[in-house]
Structure formats: C-alpha cells, structure tokens
Amino acid sequence: MPARVTTLKELAASLGLSITTVSRALAGHRQIALKTRERVAQAARQAGYVPNTAARTLVSGRSGFVGLVLPIRGPNLVDSFLGEFVTGLGEGLVAHGADLILATAAQDQAELAVLRHVVESGRADGVVVTRIAEVDERLAYLRRRGFPFVAHGRLLDNDFDYNWLDTDGAHAFGEAFDMLYDLGHRHFGLVTISEPMTFRHLRQDGLAAAIARRGDPSVRLDVATAPRFDRGARIQAVNRMLQRPDRPTAIVALFDELALTVMEEAARAGLTVPRDLSVIGFDNVVASAYAPPGLTTFDASIRQCAREIADMLLTVIAEKSAAPLTSLIRPTLVPRASHGPAPLTRS
Amino acid sequence: MPARVTTLKELAASLGLSITTVSRALAGHRQIALKTRERVAQAARQAGYVPNTAARTLVSGRSGFVGLVLPIRGPNLVDSFLGEFVTGLGEGLVAHGADLILATAAQDQAELAVLRHVVESGRADGVVVTRIAEVDERLAYLRRRGFPFVAHGRLLDNDFDYNWLDTDGAHAFGEAFDMLYDLGHRHFGLVTISEPMTFRHLRQDGLAAAIARRGDPSVRLDVATAPRFDRGARIQAVNRMLQRPDRPTAIVALFDELALTVMEEAARAGLTVPRDLSVIGFDNVVASAYAPPGLTTFDASIRQCAREIADMLLTVIAEKSAAPLTSLIRPTLVPRASHGPAPLTRS
DNA sequence: TGCAAAATTTAAAACGTTTGCAATTCGGCA
DNA sequence: TGCCGAATTGCAAACGTTTTAAATTTTGCA
Numbered sequence: 137m138p139a140r141v142t143t144l145k146e147l148a149a150s151l152g153l154s155i156t157t158v159s160r161a162l163a164g165h166r167q168i169a170l171k172t173r174e175r176v177a178q179a180a181r182q183a184g185y186v187p188n189t190a191a192r193t194l195v196s197g198r199s200g201f202v203g204l205v206l207p208i209r210g211p212n213l214v215d216s217f218l219g220e221f222v223t224g225l226g227e228g229l230v231a232h233g234a235d236l237i238l239a240t241a242a243q244d245q246a247e248l249a250v251l252r253h254v255v256e257s258g259r260a261d262g263v264v265v266t267r268i269a270e271v272d273e274r275l276a277y278l279r280r281r282g283f284p285f286v287a288h289g290r291l292l293d294n295d296f297d298y299n300w301l302d303t304d305g306a307h308a309f310g311e312a313f314d315m316l317y318d319l320g321h322r323h324f325g326l327v328t329i330s331e332p333m334t335f336r337h338l339r340q341d342g343l344a345a346a347i348a349r350r351g352d353p354s355v356r357l358d359v360a361t362a363p364r365f366d367r368g369a370r371i372q373a374v375n376r377m378l379q380r381p382d383r384p385t386a387i388v389a390l391f392d393e394l395a396l397t398v399m400e401e402a403a404r405a406g407l408t409v410p411r412d413l414s415v416i417g418f419d420n421v422v423a424s425a426y427a428p429p430g431l432t433t434f435d436a437s438i439r440q441c442a443r444e445i446a447d448m449l450l451t452v453i454a455e456k457s458a459a460p461l462t463s464l465i466r467p468t469l470v471p472r473a474s475h476g477p478a479p480l481t482r483s
Numbered sequence: 484m485p486a487r488v489t490t491l492k493e494l495a496a497s498l499g500l501s502i503t504t505v506s507r508a509l510a511g512h513r514q515i516a517l518k519t520r521e522r523v524a525q526a527a528r529q530a531g532y533v534p535n536t537a538a539r540t541l542v543s544g545r546s547g548f549v550g551l552v553l554p555i556r557g558p559n560l561v562d563s564f565l566g567e568f569v570t571g572l573g574e575g576l577v578a579h580g581a582d583l584i585l586a587t588a589a590q591d592q593a594e595l596a597v598l599r600h601v602v603e604s605g606r607a608d609g610v611v612v613t614r615i616a617e618v619d620e621r622l623a624y625l626r627r628r629g630f631p632f633v634a635h636g637r638l639l640d641n642d643f644d645y646n647w648l649d650t651d652g653a654h655a656f657g658e659a660f661d662m663l664y665d666l667g668h669r670h671f672g673l674v675t676i677s678e679p680m681t682f683r684h685l686r687q688d689g690l691a692a693a694i695a696r697r698g699d700p701s702v703r704l705d706v707a708t709a710p711r712f713d714r715g716a717r718i719q720a721v722n723r724m725l726q727r728p729d730r731p732t733a734i735v736a737l738f739d740e741l742a743l744t745v746m747e748e749a750a751r752a753g754l755t756v757p758r759d760l761s762v763i764g765f766d767n768v769v770a771s772a773y774a775p776p777g778l779t780t781f782d783a784s785i786r787q788c789a790r791e792i793a794d795m796l797l798t799v800i801a802e803k804s805a806a807p808l809t810s811l812i813r814p815t816l817v818p819r820a821s822h823g824p825a826p827l828t829r830s
Numbered sequence: 831t832g833c834a835a836a837a838t839t840t841a842a843a844a845c846g847t848t849t850g851c852a853a854t855t856c857g858g859c860a
Numbered sequence: 861t862g863c864c865g866a867a868t869t870g871c872a873a874a875c876g877t878t879t880t881a882a883a884t885t886t887t888g889c890a
Contacts, residue, residue, distance in 0.1 A: 238582065
C-alpha cells in the first residue's frame with residue numbers, strides 16, 4: 137500500500153533483526169531458526185516486500201531474465217508466430233521464476249549490435265536466437281563469448297556444438313512428397329524464398345532426399361524463388377510457375393504465406409484446387425484454415441517449441457555443462473482440402 | 484572479444500583516469516575536457532564497453548524498462564494481436580533507448596500479483612495494461628501506487644484520471660449500423676462475450692446510440708452472448724440466433740473471431756453471405772481476408788496504437804506531470820464482401 | 831612571477847542485496 | 861558453576877555504476 141517500496145533494511149529494522157538475517161530467512165537458509173524464518177516471512181508478506189531486482193542482480197550476477205531480440209519485421213505481420221513464440225517462452229520461463237526481455241532492433245541497427253548490448257549489459261542470463269541465417273554472426277558471437285543461448289533453428293554445417301531446437305522441416309517436406317507421389321503426382325513445384333535462412337535449405341533438401349529415395353526418374357521439380365517480404369515479386373514468381381504450359385500438378389510452399397499466395401493466384405488463373413493443382417504449406421497459420429478450400433499444411437506447434445526452448449535455456453544457464461542440448465520436433469500433417477489426386481490428363 | 488565484460492573500473496585503469504571521469508565522459512558531460520571525452524569514447528568503443536544495467540539501475544532508480552504482463556491466454560491463439568502489440572511497443576520504445584519486459588502470469592497466478600511484482604521489484608519504470616476489465620484492480624493498484632502506466636482501453640466510469648489509449652469501438656459500431664441501415668437492414672444481431680471487459684460495453688453502447696440517433700422504432704436488436712474462450716458455447720449461441728425463424732438480417736460481432744464463427748455457422752446452415760445475411764467484424768485479423776466471401780471489418784492498427792502507447796508511457800515516465808494523456812483512435816472500415824443489401828422478402 | 835578564477839579531475843558515498851567470516855547466544859554435560 | 865560445541869545472528873565487504881562535494885590543475889591577467 138505505501139507509495140515507496142519496502143526495502144530489506146526497513147524490514148530488518150521493523151523486526152529488530154539484521155539485514156543479513158532477514159535476507160537469509162527469506163532465502164530459507166536452515167541456519168536461521170525456524171521461528172525466525174516464519175516471523176520474517178510473515179512480516180515480509182504483510183509489508184508486501186519484493187526484493188529489488190537490480191541490487192540482487194548486481195551482487196549475484198544473475199538477472200533472472202532471458203533475452204530475445206525482436207526480429208525486425210515488415211510493415212504487416214501475417215501470422216501469429218511472434219505471439220505464439222513469446223507466449224510459449226513466457227510459459228516455460230515462469231515455471232522457473234524467470235522472465236523475458238524483448239529487445240527491439242531499430243530500423244537501421246544491426247540485430248547483432250542489439251544482441252551484444254543485451255549480453256554485455258548483463259540484462260539477461262541467456263538468450264534465444266531465432267531465424268538462423270546461413271552465415272550467422274550472432275551464433276558465432278555468442279559462442280565466442282561463451283554466453284548461454286538456445287537457437288530456434290540450425291546452422292547447415294555443424295562446425296561447432298551449440299544448443300538448438302528445430303522443427304524437422306526436412307521430414308515434413310519428405311512426407312509431403314511421398315503423399316503427393318502416392319496420389320499420382322510426378323511434376324512438382326517448390327516455392328521458396330531468396331533470403332539466406334537455413335530452414336529453406338533444410339526443407340528443400342528434405343524434399344530432394346525424398347525424391348531421390350523414390351528413385352523415379354520421371355519425377356520433376358521446378359523451383360520458384362522470391363524475396364520474403366516482396367509481395368509483388370512473390371506473385372510474379374508464382375505466376376511464372378503457374379502459367380507455363382507444363383505447370384506442376386503439385387506445389388509445395390516453404391511456408392503457408394507462400395502457399396496462400398499460390399492458392400490465390402491459382403484461383404485467379406482459373407485453376408481449381410485441388411482438382412487442377414495440389415498445394416501444401418507449412419506452419420498452419422490461422423488463415424490456412426479459412427482460405428478456401430482449406431490449406432493442407434504442417435503444424436509446427438510454435439508455442440510448444442518455445443516452451444521447450446525456454447526449458448532448455450534455463451537448463452543451460454543453471455548448469456553450464458558441456459553437453460549441448462538439441463531437439464528436433466516433428467511437425468504434424470494437417471490434412472485439409474488443398475491436395476488431391478494428380479489430374480489424369482495433360483496436354 | 485573477451486569472455487568477461489569490461490567494467491568501468493578496468494576502462495578507467497587502462498586510460499589512467501578515475502572511474503568518475505570516465506563515467507562522466509561517456510555521459511557526455513561538458514565539464515570533462517573535450518579531448519578526454521573523445522579519448523574515452525574511443526577506448527570504450529574499442530573495448531566494447533557496455534554499462535552494467537543492474538548497477539546503473541540501482542543507483543539511478545531507472546531501469547530503462549517498460550513492463551507488460553502477458554495476458555493469460557487460452558490454448559490456441561487465433562490472431563496476431565500479441566505479436567503486433569509487442570512489435571509496436573518495441574518500435575516505440577527503442578526510439579528512446581528503452582526495452583520491454585514481458586512478465587507471464589502462471590496458470591494459477593493472479594495477473595495483479597505479477598504486476599505488483601514487476602512494479603515493486605523495480606524492474607520497470609512504467610507498465611502497459613491491456614484488456615481493461617469493468618472493475619480493474621490493476622488500475623486501482625497502479626493509481627494508489629502512483630506508478631506510471633498507460634492503459635490500452637478504458638474504464639467505463641471516469642472516477643479518476645489516468646493515461647489511456649483506446650480504439651473508438653463505439654464509433655465503429657455506430658458506423659457499421661449506419662451502413663447496414665442504409666442498406667435496408669432493420670433487424671440486427673450482436674454477438675458478444677460474457678467476460679466483463681469494458682470494450683464490449685463501449686462497442687455495444689456505440690451501436691445502441693446509433694440506433695437511437697436514427698429514431699426508427701422498427702429497428703430491432705438481438706444480442707447473443709457466449710464466453711470468450713468456449714468455442715462450443717459460442718457456436719451454440721450463434722446458432723440460436725441464426726436458426727430462429729425471424730433471424731436478424733445483419734449481424735455485428737464484437738470482434739472478428741466471433742464474426743468468423745457466424746460466417747462458418749451461416750454457411751453450415753445453408754445461408755449465403757451476404758445475400759441472406761450480412762456480417763461485420765472488428766479487428767481485421769488476417770483470417771478475415773481469407774474467409775469467404777471476405778469479412779467486412781474494422782482495422783484498429785494495433786501496431787500503430789502500441790507504438791503510440793509506448794510514446795505516451797515514456798512521456799509519463801519522463802515528466803510525471805499531472806495532465807493525463809488520452810488518445811482515442813478511430814478504426815477504419817475495411818469493406819470486403821460480407822455485407823450487402825437486406826434481403827427483400829421475409830416470411 | 832604570483833594569484834585568483836576557471837577548468838578539469840577525483841575521492842567517496844550511495845543504491846539494495848548477497849555472502850564469507852566473525853560474534854554472540856544457547857544447551858548440555860562435567 | 862563453568863566450559864565447549866552447536867545453533868543462531870550480525871558485521872562488513874562486494875557487485876558496478878552515478879553523483880555530490882572537494883581537490884587539483886590550468887589559464888588569464890596584473
């Protein structure tokens with residue numbers, strides 16, 4: 137109720153004890169008499185005492201925070217990734233009394249600089265790194281620095297060990313291929329992005345591996361690439377693929393947003409999904425359930441992954457053990473209505 | 484590059500200066516010789532010096548953080564609200580060198596307790612409060628405590644002054660009514676929630692006011708209410724409204740999620756939107772663009788609002804002036820294909 | 831050259847907590 | 861009653877920074 141915060145000194149004075157004793161009593165040290173501990177706990181509760189984070193951090197070297205550098209985003213979010221991710225992290229952290237710090241990278245500012253600032257200022261005991269790039273200076277920095285972190289995603293080469301959790305996109309894309317192949321499709325399209333993120337390789341490689349496994353030389357794969365945030369270019373790339381006389385009968389998109397574009401453009405081109413064209417996405421964004429005829433996609437359960445990432449990170453922070461934690465989550469197929477048998481005839 | 488952080492003491496020692504001088508030089512105090520300031524800045528840059536947040540906070544009493552208590556959410560997020568809101572806050576904060584702290588309320592934990600903890604621990608210089616309830620103990624606490632905050636949303640009664648930013652839902656719902664009335668609709672339905680949030684009143688009152696303004700006694704309004712997170716109950720409530728022989732010809736939903744349910748159930752009941760039924764939502768979630776035939780709704784530009792909230796809060800923190808800041812943002816109509824003329828005949 | 835004023839730098843306290851070590855109190859036994 | 865060890869409590873340092881007040885150096889002018 138008071139306008140000022142209660143401090144340990146005040147609490148100690150009101151109890152006629154030393155600061156040391158009160159501090160220890162609240163921490164539950166057994167060397168403090170049980171009766172004293174109870175008396176202190178009672179007084180602290182009544183006074184609404186909450187220890188000052190800055191002071192505690194300063195002396196203990198632990199802030200109780202985990203950092204996340206906010207991905208710089210385009211003008212419009214089209215999915216709930218960030219919300220789910222942050223919610224999941226929060227859920228995982230709160231179980232251990234930790235909280236989340238969100239550091240935003242300003243427009244002109246490199247994400248690495250923000251990360252460095254978070255780390256060097258001692259704001260956080262560990263960080264989560266998302267959207268892993270092919271050459272990721274953030275991971276290199278954190279490793280050099282010996283700072284606890286967990287990556288959401290992976291590097292392509294495993295030059296060094298680190299903690300990561302990734303969605304098994306390779307497996308999903310293989311599964312998508314197998315399903316489509318069994319439905320008679322032989323001519324495939326992949327819509328991907330030009331940004332150097334590792335997940336595009338992992339997923340594309342998973343697709344290629346599944347094709348190779350099948351060993352059918354009649355299988356063909358076309359690839360369309362466009363910048364992630366350039367909607368115009370994306371539409372162009374999709375249309376180039378759709379309007380060729382020998383267009384694919386099945387298109388796999390790197391993620392739902394691209395798949396939705398494919399469905400929109402297919403409709404505009406007079407194609408009926410899935411009769412003329414099968415489309416499969418990845419992420420299971422909310423809109424994928426609403427976009428007619430309902431997009432078949434994979435659910436990566438972001439929130440759940442984030443929760444596990446939080447757990448991993450807290451483990452890493454607690455015991456700076458050498459053994460790197462890794463986790464590969466298999467996404468689940470969400471079969472809706474955008475895939476079907478390959479069209480029988482083709483000119 | 485070093486594994487340990489650089490401290491002010493080390494920096495001072497390496498420069499042959501006192502800690503005081505280095506601190507002041509970095510802060511840009513004019514009393515320090517220009518040449519010294521430059522020399523210090525150079526050395527700090529090279530050493531990668533970043534001041535320790537805990538120490539700075541402890542002595543200055545300012546953490547440079549703004550707090551947000553994460554709304555406890557149901558198992559599945561259906562929109563990107565949180566992501567947009569957090570992004571907007573981050574954008575607003577980073578311009579002033581502030582960052583965001585996200586505190587999650589555990590399942591069984593009251594949001595107020597988490598808020599109290601954030602405030603009393605000195606983690607944050609101010610907080611943002613969302614989802615204002617009819618009787619909101621958080622606002623009461625913050626006011627009693629004299630702690631800087633900005634509310635996203637408003638209380639119904641203006642017993643005391645506080646800083647808020649709200650979307651003008653009342654105006655939007657009035658606008659929706661006017662548009663539908665002019666299209667010939669006379670029988671309206673409102674789908675709302677049972678949770679005691681103030682925005683449902685503000686929007687419903689806006690609708691009622693518009694009806695009253697029109698002064699047409701033939702206008703009729705039915706209201707369906709269901710718990711926010713109980714999908715089953717919501718569907719039931721919607722169907723009760725839809726399956727009455729004299730169902731409304733136009734339904735306004737408190738927000739898009741409800742409107743999407745209305746459209747789904749209407750389709751299931753064999754009704755064609757907008758021929759048989761007009762539907763209007765609020766929020767402009769991504770799915771509303773994809774749900775056939777395209778939901779007419781209002782865009783509240785969450786991200787923009789959040790950015791302004793951040794600005795307001797930083798102002799409040801900087802100058803604890805008495806004048807309360809308030810801002811009422813008018814949402815823009817996003818006309819899509821879910822509204823149209825009232826059906827001509829009715830049994 | 832000397833002295834006051836201006837310019838520049840520094841010592842030390844403070845912020846609120848944790849913790850190593852020392853001091854005090856207590857109970858039991860001779 | 862006196863003493864020892866165990867139980868309990870307290871002193872003081874430390875964490876890294878900002879800031880007040882004071883000390884030191886430099887400059888300008890007689």
